[in-house]
Amino acid sequence: MKPKLQALLVGINQYPPPVPPLEGCVHDVGQMESYLRSNSGDFNLDMEILINEKATKAAIVEGFQRFLAKAGPGDTALFYYSGHGTQEDADPALWRFETDQKLEALVCYDGIVETERETTFNLLADKELRYLIHQLSQKGPKIVTIFDCCHSGGNTRNTYVAEQMAGIRQRRYHPSRLSAACPARPWEQFIFAKEVSPQKLKTEPLPVALPAGPHIQLAACQSSQSAYEQKGKGAFTTGMLQLLEATAGQISYYSLAHRLRYLLKKNFDQSPQFYAAGASEGDLFQGFLGRKIEGTGLGGNVIYNDKAGWILDLGAMHGLNESVKQVVVKAVGGGAPITATLGRIEPDHSILNFGPASFSKLKAGEVYQAVLEGGLLAEPLQIALDGPEEALAPLKASLEQQPGISLVASGTAADYTVRAQPRGLIITPPGEPNQPLTRAIEGQGQEAANLAGAYLKHIARWSFIKSLYNPDSYLFNGHPVKIEFFRVQPSGSLKPMAIEGDEVKTEYEKLSGIWSGRVRIKLTNQYKRLLHVSLLYLSSNFQVYPRLLSETVIQMEPGQEAWAFEGNNIELDLPRQVTDYKLPYSPGYFKLIASTQEFDVSRFEQPPLPAPSETDDNKLRSIKLMSPFEAVGDDWSARLVTLLVRNPLI
Template identity: 30%
Template sequence: MTATLYGLLVGIDEYKSPVPALKGCVNDIDAVAALLREFGAEGDFALELKLLKDAEATREAIIDGFRNHLGKAGPEDIVLFCYSGHGSQEKAPPEFWHLEPDRLNETLVCYDSRDEGQWDLADKELSALIADVAASGPHVLCILDCCHSGSGTRAPLEEGAAVRRAPTDLRHRPVDAFLDGALVNNLDRSGGTPGAGWGVVPAGKHLLLAACRSNETAKEVYEAGRPHGAFTAALLAALRQTRGAISYRDLLKRAEAQVRLRVAQQVPQAEASDPNDLQRTFLGGAIRQQRPHFTLRYDPKLGWVIDGGSVHGIPPRTGDETTVLLVFDLQAKPDTWREPEAALATADVDEVRPSLSRVRLQTRNVPLDQNSTYRAVVVATPLPALGVQLIGEPGALDRVRKALATSGPDGRQSTFVREVGPENEAEFRLKARDGTFLISRAQAERPLVAEIAGVGKEGARAAVQRLEHVARWKALAGLENPGSRLGVDPVEIAILQPAYESGKEVWRDTDPRQAIRLEYRFSSGNWEQPKVRIELRNGSQHEVYCALLWLGEDFSVSSALIPGGTLHLPARGSAAVNGGEPVWGFVPEDKWREGRTEVRDVLKLIVSTEPFDATLFEQEEIERYALTRDAKAAALPRSALERLAARLHFRGLSPTKGGESAPDWGTAELTLTVVRPLEAAEVPRADQQQDLGAGVTLLGHPKLSAKARLVSTTEAGRGLGELGLPAILRDAPDVSEAFLFEAPRGTDPGLGALQLIDVENPETVSADSPLLLRVQSQLRPGEHVLPFAWDGEFFLPLGAARQIDGGMEIELRQLPEPSQTGADVERGIVSSVRILFQKILSSKLGTEFDYPRLAAVSFDAEGKPSYDATGDLVRERVASSERILLYVHGILGDTLGMTSASRTEIMVSSGPPQRIGDLYDLVLAFDYENINTGIRETARALGDRLVSVGLGAAHGKTLHVAAHSMGGLVARWFIEREGGDKVVQHLVTLGTPHAGSPWPTIQGWATTALAVGLNGFSQVAWPVRLLGDLVGAVEAVDVTLDEMAPGSDFLTELGRNSDPNVPYSLLVGNTSVIPAAVETGILSSLLAKLSPQRVLHAATALAFLKAPNDIAVSVASAKAVPEGRALVPQVQEAACDHISFFSSNSGQRCLLEVLQGVGETGPNDDAQS
C-alpha cells in the first residue's frame, strides 16, 4: 500500500495590526510545496498538501488542519507540519507555572491570534495536537521557521531583513482556553530538549526542526531577490543538494552551515521524542533515490522549456554565465547522463521563472522533435557576481565604482562584484563613512572585516579587492551541484569528540541535536585546546575523490586537512582526515587578545567521481590578501570541476570547454564554533583594580573572593538553559538591546557579560559595598544600562550604571547565589555567576535643563511632543488659549510619557477613538528636580512659573492639572498653601500617596518594581521604556522618601490644611502583581532575594502587596484626601498599576473620562473675575 504524505503548510506575511508584517513566509511554504511535489513525482508516496496563507491561517483553521487533515494519517503515512511566521510568547496561567521557569508559554502567532477572544497557538496546544496525530503511528515531522517573543523589528546589530518574532501576548489567558480545556488534566512534561524551547505536553512521537535557539532570532533574508526565512532557505538548499536522502542529523548540520552563510547568531535546533529518530532519513525515507533531471519539452509560446525554475534551485543568468544542461533521449541509461558525447544537445538557460525555465538549444547533428520530450541534466551552473550596495560619501563611492570598472581581467569590469541598487538585491553593503570603508551584509550594521582606512584611490582599490576576496569565499561556501547523483547517498562528515571513561580517552560522534562547539577546557591550571577527529564516510555505491576545505571566518580557504588536497574513498568506505590525527580548534592569539572569544568556521566537503586538484580553491585570509595565481600560467583544467575551481579566482575562463571530462560531483558542509574564554583574574582588593579587556576595569572589593572575566553574550545566554531574555527586554529591540563592551565583528557575538568564578562569599556585595566596573563607553541622554542575572528561579536586577568622566561606572549592589552549569563542569569550574547587561532607552526628555521648568508642548504629525520653555513664547501660547491642561510628574521620570499620552488614540466603549489633547487648546508640562528638592519648595516654584506666563490669580482661563504620584502632593500643596486655589479649576491626581507610601527609598521601590517587570508578575503590560524609567530611578542617589513616609511631618501638615474649595478627582490604580504570585509564595521568595538591596523587609513588603495596591501606593492611600470638604473628591479606580497610568488604555481612558466630565469653569471663578 502506497504511503501518503499529509502536509499542513502555514505561511503568514500579512498579519493584522499591531503584529508587524513579514515578507518571506508565503514564499517559504510555496518553495517547500514545490520541493515536495518534485520529490513526490518519483517518490514512494502520494501527496496531500493543505496550504494556509495569510488570512486563511486562522487559529481555528490551523487546529482544524491538524484534526481533520493531518489526522487522516495512518501507521504507514508521513505527517509534515511546516510553519513560517511569527513566533511569540504569552503569559502562562498559574496552572502551567510548574512547567515554565519564566512563566511564559512559547506560541505560534496565527492570523487572528491577537483579536479579541482569540489566542496564539501555544506550545502545549501544539504538543497535544501532535500527540493526537501521532497516536495512529505515522512518521511526524514539524518544521518551525519562527522564534520567540519580540517586536518583529530588527535590532541594530542583528542581520537579515526582518526577524520572525511578535510581541509577547500579555493578556491573562485562562487555562480552559487551551484547546477548549483539553489540557487541564494532562500537564506532564516529557520529550522536551533544551535548545529550541518548545515544550511537548502531552508527548507524541515526532521530530522537530526549529529555526534557532530560544535566545536567538529567526531572520528573513533575500534569496535571488525574493524574501525567505534564512532557516527555510538553508533547509531547502540542503535538501536539494541531497535530493532528500539524508538523515535528520546530517540535515541539521548542513542547514546550520547554510544558515551561517546567510546570517550570524542563528543556530537551528532539532528535537526528537526518541533521539534515535535523528538517525532516520528525512520523511522516514519515503523519497525514492532519484536520478536528478528535468524534462525538456517544446512550448508553442515560449519555445523549449524545462520543468525546473527558481523554486527548484535553478539560478538566474549572471552576465554571460548561465545554467548548462545536457539533453538525452528519455530511454538513455543514467550511467551516460554525464557523458557529453552521448548527449543529443546542450541547453543554455535564458530565462528562469518560478516553476519552469526557457532554454536555448545547441543540437549536435539532428534537430530535436518538437512533439517529443527529453531528459535534461545540469552539468554547469553560473557563479553569480556578488551584489553589493554602495552607500555613504558620494566622492568615495565614485572612486569605488572606478575601481570596480577596472579590476577584472585585462582591466575590465570586475567579474566577482557588481553594484546593485535596492537592498533586497544586495548580499553585502559597502559603506563610506568618516574617512573609512566598512563591509557588512546588506541587512546588517555589523562589520565583517576590519575597516579600511582612507577613502582615496588606494582605499577604494583595497575595498574592491576585499569585496572580491569575500565573493570568492562566499561562492565556494555556497557551491552546490543541483544535478549531482552523489547527493542520493551523501558522503558524511563525521565529527568525533573525546570523552573520558575510567581515565581513558574514547572518541564518540557528536550529539546530533547540538551545534558543534569546541571549547577550551581548564585542567591542571592551564587551558587545553579542544580537539576533534574528522572522518569521511562514503555511503554511496561509487568510489569517489574527496576534498575537505576549511573555510575560516577570516575568509581564508585551506585544503591542508587532507595531505595533497584530496583522498580516494572506496564505495561504502571511510577514512580519517589529517592522517588520523586530531584536529585542534583554536582562536588565534591576536584575535583572542583583542577580546574575541569565539570563531565560527565552515568545513566544505567536495566529492567527485574523478580526481581533482583541491588546492585550486585555496586563498589567504583577507587581512593578508594577495593574488598569487596567474590565469595564463596555470595548468589547463582536467575537468569541469577544476575549471569551476579556477573560475572562483579567474572569471576570464569560460564555464565549459570541449575535451574536458564531466565528472559527477557534489558538496556538503557543516559549521564548527571554537570557544576560548578569556583568562579569569582575581577580584582585586579595595585599593587595587584589574583590567578585564575591552575597555573594562574591575575595581577592588574589600571582601569578595572570586575570579572575574568577560564572556560573550552567547556564552552567558547558555547559562539560561531553555530560557531567553526576559520577555519585556525582547519585545522592543529599538528600545532595548544587549549592551556590548565593544562592537562585534564578523560572526563574533561580542563581549557583553561578566562571569564570576569560584565565588565564595557573594553576600559581601551590597548597596553599601558594591562591586564596581568602569567601562570606556559613553551613554547618550535617555540611555541606561541594567545589570541582571538569572539565579535559577528569578531574573534579578543587580544594580545600575551612571555616567562618569571618560566613560561610565556600573555598580553591582548584590550577587545571586552561584550555580554550576554543564559548561562549567566541562571546564573544571565549581560554580559561577553570569551577569548580563541590557541597554534600555527611557522616556526622558534627553537634555539637561535648569529645573524647575514650565514648558509649552507642541506635537508633530505623529504625535511626538516637543517642549519649549522660552518665557515669552509660553506666555504668548497661554494668552491665545482658553482651555489649558498642565501635567506634573511624580517621583519617577519626567512628563514626557504623560504628554505623549495626550495625543494617543484611546479606545472608548462606543464611538471612534478619542484623544485627551483634543479637549484643550494648550498642553503645559512642569518638570522639576525630584530627588533632593522638598515638596514645599517645588510647589512654590510651580506657582512662580505659572505667574510668569500669565497664569496667576484671576487669570480668567480654565486650567486643569493632571499630577502623577508625588506630583499630586506638589499640586495639593500649591493649591492648599501657595494660592493655587485661585489658579487651578480642577486637580486630577493619579496614584498619589495622600497618606504616604511604605517604601523607604526610591531605589528600594524601583528595584522591586524592576524585579516584578523582569519576571512578568505585573498584571498590566509595561512598555519597556517604563523599565528604563525604573532603571533611571535605581541609578539615582539613594534618597529616603521622608516626606512621603506615612505619618511624616509633611503629610500631617498637608492633612490639616483648610478646604481649598477646588474640585479634586482621585484616580486610583487597583492592579498590582498577579494574585497567584502572592498566593503560591513565589512573590515572597522573590522579595526575600531582593532584601540585600535594602528593600522593605520581605514580610513588610509582602503585607503591603497583599493589600489592594498599585505596586507603589495602596488603594487606601491613593484615596486619602481629608473628609468634610464642600466638594467631595471624586474617586475612580483604574485597572492599571502605578507606572502604567499613561501607557495602558485603562489608565488613559479613566483620565479621559474624568477630564471630559469636568465643566468649563470651577467654583473659584468668582475669585478670578
C-alpha cells in the first residue's frame, strides 16, 4: 500500500487594509498543486488548499490539527505557505530565546486588520508553528514545511517597499513604526497559552517548555532578507519547481536547497535556507517528499549564476584546493561528461572554468553534478596492517586502490592499525593492540575487507573535520567567536570551566548511582560584523553531529550570544569502552566554525561507527545528544575544543 501525502497549501494575495496585496502567491499555490498532482505516483495524495479569505489563522491551525493529522507513520505531511511574513515584539518570557526580542510570524488573512477605532493583530508566530509541528509529529509522519515569504529562515513576503523595479516586489509587511515589528500580543492569544505559561518559559529550556517536532524546513530566505516575487510569481517557488521538474523529483532536500541558493543569487538578494529540525542523521539527503534517490549527498552540485558564472557548491571547507586538477561535470539527465578546471575557491563554493568547446555544450537551465577524484572531505590516513599476510591480502589489495590511504609498515607513525585476529578485523590506535575503536569486523575475506575500507573512509571524514582550519585567515585576531563551558551545579547554578590550551577537563559525579554530569556551552560573537556560526560535536566513535545550535548554521550579530541546545543541559555519559579499556578520559570534541560568508555543514554529518562492545551501542559518546588600516573582505575560522571527562574508575 502506498504511503499518504497530506498536503496543506496556503496562498494569500488579497489582504484587508493596511496590509498591501501581493500578486504571485495564489499562482504559487496553483503551481504547487499542479506539480503534486502530476507527480503523485509514489503516494496517495490528499490535498487541502486555503486561498485569500479562507486562509485565516483559525483555518490554518485547524488544517494542522485536523487535516495534516491524518498522516501517520510512513506518511508525509507537507505544509506550504506563500504570502506575507513579518515580525512581532516578543513577550519578555521569550526574550532569552530571541536575541532581537522579536518573533517571526506568518501574516494570515486576518493577521492584521484595521478599523476606524483600532488595528488588531492575529499573527501565526514561529513559536506557534513550533507547537503545531510538535503536535503533528506525535502521529509519526515525516513533516516538511516550505515557506515562500520574508522572515521565513527563522520560522518557520518582507517590508512592502515601493521599489517595484522590473515588476519585482518583496513579500514582507512592516507596520509604520520605528521598531518595524508588530506589537507584542497578550499571552492568552498564543494557541499554546493554556499549556505553556510565561513562567515555564522563563525557567525551563525551550526544548523542554516548548519542544520542537522533527521536520524538514525549506525557506525562501534568511530571516534578515526579503523573499521576492516577479511577474506574478514567487522567485523561490518558481525556482524550486523548475529544479524538481528538471530532475524528475530525483533530488535530495540538500541538493534542491543548494541549487536554489545559487540559482536565485543571480537576480535576488535572497538566500534559501534549509535544515532538519530534530530529524535523524542524513534526512536532508533523502529524496524530496520521500522519493528514493541514488547517492549520499556528497557529490557536488553545479549551477549557473549570471554574476559569477558556473558555480560548484564545494569549497575550502570541504577539502577543495589547488591540487584538484580537473572536475568532471555530468548532466543529471545523461549525456557526455564535460571537463572543467577550478577557478576561485571560496569557503563554501568554487568557480568552475570551461574551455570554449566545453562551454558551448552547457545549458544554464540544465541540472549538473560534479565528479571529483578522491580526497574530498577526507583526511589522508596512514594505515598499518598487523597479522598473517594471507589473512590481510584482500584488505591490502583494497586499500591500495583507495584514495587518501597510505599503507605503512607496522611500528611506524601510523594513524591507525588494522589487525587480523581469529574473530576478524579490528581497528586500533597504532600502539594499542587490545583497544579496538569499533566493533570487530567478522571474517577476513573480501566482504570484511570492503567493510573495513568503509570504516576507514568514515574515519577519514571525521579526521578531516576534526583538523579543519583556515591557514590563510587574515581578518580575525584569534577566533572571532568566544566559547565558554559551564558546569551545572546541583543547585542549578552555573560554574565556569577553565579552557587551557583548547582543552576543558572535568569530572563525573554520581547521580542516583550513575556516573553523570551536566554542562552548558555559550557562544558570543566578539567580532564587529555579522558572522555565520556552527558548532559541531565529534564523538570518539567517529560521529559528527552538526545540530548543537538551533540550526546547523546560525547568524550572530556583534555581541550576540547563543547557547548550545537552546540553553538546555548537556548530559555527560560514561561510555563503557572508557571503563572496559581503562582509558584515563572520556573525550568529546567541539568544532566551532565562523565565517563572514554563508556556509553549510550538513555534508559533515555522519552517524557513529558500531561501538567495540555490543552492549555499548546506546552509549557511543561522552555527551547525550542533544587599526588605521581596516582589512575588508571575507574570512573564516575554525577552532577545536576538547572536553576531557576523567574516568572515575581509575
